[in-house]
Amino acid sequence: MKNRNIIQSFNNAVTGIVSAIKTEKNMKVHYFAGLFVIFGSLFFDFTRLEFLALVFTIVLVFVAEMFNTAIELVVDLVTDEYHPLAKLAKDIAAGGVLIAVINSLVVGYVLFFDRINSLSNILLYRVKSSPIHLTFIALLVVTILTLGLKSLFYRGRGTHLQGGTVSGHSAISFCVATIIACISENALVGTLGYFIAALVGESRIEGKIHSVFEVVVGGILGIVVGILIYQIGN
Numbered sequence: 001m002k003n004r005n006i007i008q009s010f011n012n013a014v015t016g017i018v019s020a021i022k023t024e025k026n027m028k029v030h031y032f033a034g035l036f037v038i039f040g041s042l043f044f045d046f047t048r049l050e051f052l053a054l055v056f057t058i059v060l061v062f063v064a065e066m067f068n069t070a071i072e073l074v075v076d077l078v079t080d081e082y083h084p085l086a087k088l089a090k091d092i093a094a095g096g097v098l099i100a101v102i103n104s105l106v107v108g109y110v111l112f113f114d115r116i117n118s119l120s121n122i123l124l125y126r127v128k129s130s131p132i133h134l135t136f137i138a139l140l141v142v143t144i145l146t147l148g149l150k151s152l153f154y155r156g157r158g159t160h161l162q163g164g165t166v167s168g169h170s171a172i173s174f175c176v177a178t179i180i181a182c183i184s185e186n187a188l189v190g191t192l193g194y195f196i197a198a199l200v201g202e203s204r205i206e207g208k209i210h211s212v213f214e215v216v217v218g219g220i221l222g223i224v225v226g227i228l229i230y231q232i233g234n
Contacts, residue, residue, distance in 0.1 A: 022151035034058040064100035068093040138229040167210040170218030173197040178226030
């Protein structure tokens with residue numbers, strides 16, 4: 001069925017991502033591994049190009065695994081009997097994932113080995129203090145955690161993008177408010193940031209998209225991640 005608007009397109013795309021994480025064992029492994037690596041990157045002095053290569057590598061593995069899952073589902077939909085071409089299609093799709101994983105291991109070796117090899121110097125590495133870098137990391141971690149919690153606790157009410165167990169809008173807005181408070185170090189500016197975040201949460205409740213509990217959980221998630229990232233960074 002053709003999507004009626006861009007919001008529905010995003011909604012269906014997010015549903016696909018969450019469903020893959022929830023139903024596929026390998027996707028769960030990739031999800032937690034990616035989250036661990038992204039968070040761990042805070043402790044290493046990566047350049048922008050190195051960090052870009054790291055993110056691109058993680059995304060490539062995710063995309064390859066999702067295509068593999070989609071191909072397997074289509075093949076199973078078409079036939080439930082053994083067929084050499086069906087097996088070949090699944091094998092080729094799995095081979096694509098294997099190539100992406102091998103590539104990730106090579107990139108990980110290049111980026112991490114020299115840094116981890118000198119164990120005596122690991123404690124000397126500091127996370128980048130750039131607010132732009134810390135903000136990006138915080139928002140990325142909040143988004144990944146929100147998707148993970150939605151897939152873990154989704155109970156069929158609403159959709160993964162609009163509704164679900166955790167309010168993504170609240171998580172991101174409160175994370176942004178926390179970042180604003182950390183950067184500005186001004187009580188008034190921080191208060192205004194949290195006030196706007198609260199309005200976002202209230203709008204999700206008013207629109208009957210989320211319950212109070214879901215908005216509160218999202219807000220706590222955003223605040224905790226924001227504080228944690230900036231405490232590590234500074």
